[in-house]
Amino acid sequence: MAYYQQNYQHYQQPSQHYGGYGQVLQQNAFQCNAWQALGFRSPDELQVLFTNAVQCNAQNRQRNAIQSENLVSIMNDSTQIRNYFGITWSRELCKVMLAMLDRSKDGFMQWDEFMELQQCLVAWHNMFRGHDFDRNNRADANELLAVISTQFKFQLSPASATTLLKRYSYVEDGGKCVLSFDDFVTLCVKLRALTDAFRRRDQQQHGHETGTATFAYDDFLQCTMCL
Numbered sequence: 001m002a003y004y005q006q007n008y009q010h011y012q013q014p015s016q017h018y019g020g021y022g023q024v025l026q027q028n029a030f031q032c033n034a035w036q037a038l039g040f041r042s043p044d045e046l047q048v049l050f051t052n053a054v055q056c057n058a059q060n061r062q063r064n065a066i067q068s069e070n071l072v073s074i075m076n077d078s079t080q081i082r083n084y085f086g087i088t089w090s091r092e093l094c095k096v097m098l099a100m101l102d103r104s105k106d107g108f109m110q111w112d113e114f115m116e117l118q119q120c121l122v123a124w125h126n127m128f129r130g131h132d133f134d135r136n137n138r139a140d141a142n143e144l145l146a147v148i149s150t151q152f153k154f155q156l157s158p159a160s161a162t163t164l165l166k167r168y169s170y171v172e173d174g175g176k177c178v179l180s181f182d183d184f185v186t187l188c189v190k191l192r193a194l195t196d197a198f199r200r201r202d203q204q205q206h207g208h209e210t211g212t213a214t215f216a217y218d219d220f221l222q223c224t225m226c227l
């Protein structure tokens with residue numbers, strides 16, 4: 001079993017309080033070959049991009065890993081990745097994506113973490129494309145929120161759905177509420193990372209999941225500001 005699959009063991013089980021998002025990731029994200037989907041001829045081609053970024057900095061070399069600045073370059077400079085997703089990747093989003101997958105908690109992105117990211121992005125893009133009917137990298141925001149609750153199985157109340165819409169969507173001239181692919185990724189990443197963090201506290205504090213957790217101010221800052 002791959003490294004990135006082991007990390008989901010704990011959140012595999014559907015939860016009464018947090019939904020079944022772990023299973024969906026397992027089913028979708030890890031059953032495609034990201035390198036193939038992105039149009040590389042072999043996994044090695046993708047690994048070369050990563051290795052080159054490792055080599056460009058002594059701190060990277062020491063950890064055999066990359067930083068968010070390097071991730072920005074890889075995502076934007078690789079013709080395959082750029083053409084596949086069709087967006088410009090911002091520094092902020094790359095930082096959020098790195099933080100989400102930083103299992104080693106060192107602020108750097110190792111190869112396993114990088115591959116997990118590519119798998120997730122391809123899976124999310126497939127999901128997104130299914131609702132982007134005019135292929136302009138914008139999809140109906142209400143439909144995507146429905147995907148997040150019915151397919152990703154996050155438990156969202158109408159109030160939290162409204163909050164997400166206000167924060168991430170764009171209202172077009174004609175009044176249609178749309179979400180761009182990068183905003184969709186940001187939303188998915190934060191929702192997953194914050195749910196995981198909350199769930200971990202709940203489990204630690206109660207010995208089982210109750211749907212509630214208590215946070216000291218400093219702990220809350222650590223959980224949220226790292227994203």
Ligand SMILES: [Ca+2]
Binds near residue numbers: 102
């Ligand atoms: Ca790391």
